[in-house]
Amino acid sequence: MSNISIIIEERPADIGNFLVGRLLPFRSKRMVGPFAFIDHMGPANLNEYQNIDIGPHPHIGLSTLTYLFEGAIMHRDTLGMKVEIAPGQVNWMTAGKGIVHSERTPEYLRHTDKKLHGLQIWVALPKDLEQMEPTFFHANAEDIPTWEHEGLHYKLIAGSVFGKQSPVPVYSDLYFFEIKTEKRQTIKIGEELFGETALYILEGTVESEGNIYEPKRILVAKNSSLCEFVMEAGTTVYIFGGEPLPEERFIYWNFVSSDPALIEQAKLNWQAGNFPVIDGEGDLVPLPPVTPGLKPKN
Template sequence: MSNIQLIIEERPADIGHFLVGRLLPFRERRMVGPFIFIDHMGPAQMSDHQNLDVGPHPHIGLSTLTYLFEGNVTHHDTLGTNVEIQPGQVNWMTAGKGIVHSERTPERFRHSDKVLHGLQIWVALPRELEQMDPTFFHAEGDTIPSWEEGGVHYKLVAGEVKGHRSPVPVYSRLYLLELKNKERQTISLGKDLYGDVGMYILEGSVESEGNVYEPRRILVAKNSQLCDFVMGEHTTVYIFGGEPFPEPRHIYWNFVASDMALIEKAKEDWVARRFPLLPNEPDIVPLPPEHPSLRQKA
């Protein structure tokens, strides 16, 4: 990628069940376009007695995007959604003024060895939609636009780019584009991108301006119009970004807002059990103790 502004390497983060690779937010770059949080989950090898069990927890002010490479996760939320996400599908949950959900290993896999590998992404909402009613959308893999171009396979997970539009109902101008190749290829995307742009290298390598970049890091460009790079053999990257918001965002735990007062109210409501709750799921995730790393401004 030409004119690289910043390199963000994965940092280990304990989410209470296993370690993930935390990418955003980063101390020198809190957001890329509307993207405010990215975790690389796994690949986690889980035995027949190990399962993902993230109990009921709240969100406000954002949309979550779950995209799996391997494994299966059951999503259950207070809208009544109970769906299993599989590799290649997209779960898009918009919290708006507030939603509660859990994420667990599906029952049919709980007593067998398994792998969990994917991306967990948060996209901040425009200020005027932060208090919208919550919604949920599930996209089957065969509904996601994909095409071949110059020996590279493209898949548009979310947003709009290169004349294609994903069915995922986003609320601002953005894109999350997967590129895969088998042979070394030169890529030029400058004329197709807009706003901020970042690239996550999942596997393989990327070359730019004489430098070679390995997996598990984000490259952030200074200018989206100069997004040229070389993909090494058998490489997978994710190009993401879009139009940044005019005002900053606060992030605390699972809450995102342009006004800190909304986050303070959400904290109080969660402690007082004023959020809706999921039936038959008593393992509610408590509000974490006050800690500077949980209160950030993006």
Template structure:
């Protein structure tokens, strides 16, 4: 019997000037472990007149994980952080009870052609930490655990698995693992996984129980401990997941919580202008979306 319980295809989603590939949430699978939102951004080429300008917007109840393959983003937030995110680095921002941030093309890249390609991920917080003070942590690419087994390269983006631990300060049991292979290989790593598990194919493909799967798909495992497959040559995949929460999570715009009341309060606070301003980016903001009837 196949261990693949569900296949999720990328769906186009409009986030302003960009169309992204939305993978989570999905109507049949709202979360994989604590992972509640996953967008594949790009690859897209921007000319000198086109910029990434995601204006200041709020979050509660989650941590955001930005992981770029190409391009750069200038991150600013209400804690006063201003840092350029480059390919391979992890930008980990924990909203807790509330934070506002913006994501823009860095000034020194605004008058040239550039590429943008990466993953935008939300990780829900455990219920007891949903109202924690906001935090920010940035890990450069070279600080992430990386190792090679044969022709397969591993990198642990976040969490703890396979005997390695990422320095990213996560708040629940989870893992996000990058696997790259230059040759066709059989992999069996399930005995060291736990909780729920998803496998995202960025490029190349995998073979499992006589079936072949290609890019822009998430394969959701019935049982993460049975995670065995063949990775094709020149492939990049991400295995992510972890322990699921006992409570349901709700999403409204950029807000995530186990409590609809907390989401409603955050929504009203944003509409009323009650969140702090982002230093250096005070003039603009994203209004709460009003649904057209």
């Protein structure tokens, strides 16, 4: 019997002036542990006239994790942060009761050819922290734990696993880590994992119980303790998951909450201009059309 419960393929999604591959949420799997949203950005070759310009937009009830493989993004927010994220670094922004940020191509790259490739992830906050004060944390590439074991290359981007801990200040029991291999290998890590687990194939191929899986797919495990698979040479995967939050989460646009009333209030606050503002940035992203019943984001 297969240990894979669901296979999720990337679906195209337009985030304004940029097309991404959406992975979570999925119609039959809204979350994996506390992970509520994953977009795969690129890989994209942008010319001198193409830039990322996602204007100021709000979040509540979650932490965002931005992780790049190529390119650069300038992050600005209403805490006063102005931080460029480069490949291998981690931006971890916790919205709590409300934050506004923008994401743009850095000024020095705006008139050149460039690349962009990375992951954007939302992690839902525990119920008692959904209204916490917003915070921001940036980790340089050298701050992220990396190690080798039996010919495999590991990087622990967030959370705790294998007796190691990332410096990223997460708020629930979770893990998000990378495995790379230069040769075909069988990976047996189930005894190290907990909660719900999923595997994202960035490049290469993964074999599980005789089935071959190609990139741009998430494989969701039925039982994390039985996590075993084969990685072909030149494969990179990201394994993520953790303990599920006990309450259902609702998602509307950039808002995540266990309480629909908080989402409704956030909508009103954004339309009324009651969120904080980023100095010098006026191209606010408008609230999308209201969807009755707070149908989760696809």
